[in-house]
Amino acid sequence: MEFDEWEPVYEAILDDFGYDRTGDERGRERLESLLEETYDPAELAILRDATVAVAGAGPSLETDRNLDRVRDADVVLAASTAVDVLVSEDIDVECMVTDLDKNPETVERLTDAGVPVAVHGHGDNLDAIRNVVPNCRHEYVLPTTQTEPRGIVRNFGGFTDGDRAAFLADHFGAAELVFVGWDFDDPTVDRTKARKLEWAERLLYWLETRRMDHFSILDGRRDGIVTDGIPIES
Ligand SMILES: Nc1ncnc2c1ncn2[C@@H]1O[C@H](COP(=O)(O)OP(=O)(O)OP(=O)(O)O)[C@@H](O)[C@H]1O
Ligand SMILES: Nc1nc2c(c(=O)[nH]1)N=C(CO)CN2
Numbered sequence: 386m387e388f389d390e391w392e393p394v395y396e397a398i399l400d401d402f403g404y405d406r407t408g409d410e411r412g413r414e415r416l417e418s419l420l421e422e423t424y425d426p427a428e429l430a431i432l433r434d435a436t437v438a439v440a441g442a443g444p445s446l447e448t449d450r451n452l453d454r455v456r457d458a459d460v461v462l463a464a465s466t467a468v469d470v471l472v473s474e475d476i477d478v479e480c481m482v483t484d485l486d487k488n489p490e491t492v493e494r495l496t497d498a499g500v501p502v503a504v505h506g507h508g509d510n511l512d513a514i515r516n517v518v519p520n521c522r523h524e525y526v527l528p529t530t531q532t533e534p535r536g537i538v539r540n541f542g543g544f545t546d547g548d549r550a551a552f553l554a555d556h557f558g559a560a561e562l563v564f565v566g567w568d569f570d571d572p573t574v575d576r577t578k579a580r581k582l583e584w585a586e587r588l589l590y591w592l593e594t595r596r597m598d599h600f601s602i603l604d605g606r607r608d609g610i611v612t613d614g615i616p617i618e619s
């Protein structure tokens with residue numbers, strides 16, 4: 386997704402959470418200033434026409450059925466701690482997507498082993514960027530932002546770690562997205578996380594309907610409505 390399509394949704398997210406756009410720009414600048422080189426996104430051509438498992442970090446990821454669905458996929462993208470769950474089941478991931486808030490040692494280990502990690506900079510992870518990025522192998526770090534992309538820092542669309550993985554797969558031409566480990570109504574999460582998951586759900590619904598490329602047909606027939614181009618669950 387290009388930024389001009391993403392920007393109105395980004396503005397709605399800023400508004401909803403009260404985030405400061407200049408904070409996100411600072412996150413982008415910190416990534417820019419720390420990275421001497423980056424992962425070449427052209428390498429993500431492995432996603433083209435692939436069946437891609439998009440693993441969220443919800444508790445259902447560990448069910449046998451979901452682990453089998455991941456094993457059956459051509460390519461596995463995993464958000465944050467979902468990587469650790471999959472690795473403990475002997476499942477390798479092709480790319481990790483994270484804002485560095487949970488398992489920095491996994492980020493360092495993957496980049497060291499030559500597995501790309503899409504590292505997201507935003508206004509609330511500036512310290513994590515400074516603490517973790519210098520310990521990573523830069524040629525396996527793909528820096529991302531949710532604000533306007535600049536220089537080496539890319540924006541493929543998406544907000545939370547998991548939905549950004551789905552937007553990444555879409556951007557690089559995945560044929561099919563298989564969602565595992567997505568528990569939108571997880572009673573164990575706090576209020577802020579629940580609101581982030583609400584956004585993730587809305588964004589994935591938008592992405593999937595956009596991928597189907599028949600918004601106008603779906604509008605009013607599925608259990609969602611379209612407001613300003615953003616599908617909102619009814
Ligand atoms: N029940 C769930 N709990 C946690 N993550 C979930 C769940 N269901 C789906 N996910 C996806 O897995 C990702 C896990 O990443 P992580 O726990 O680091 O969250 P995050 O996006 O950094 O948000 P936060 O700032 O709240 O930690 C989430 O971003 C979300 O997209
Ligand atoms: N500014 C800001 N941006 C975010 C935040 C956050 O806490 N603050 N959390 C996210 C979850 O992955 C994604 N983006």
Ligand SMILES: [Mg+2]
Nearest residue numbers: 465484486546
């Ligand atoms: Mg995270």
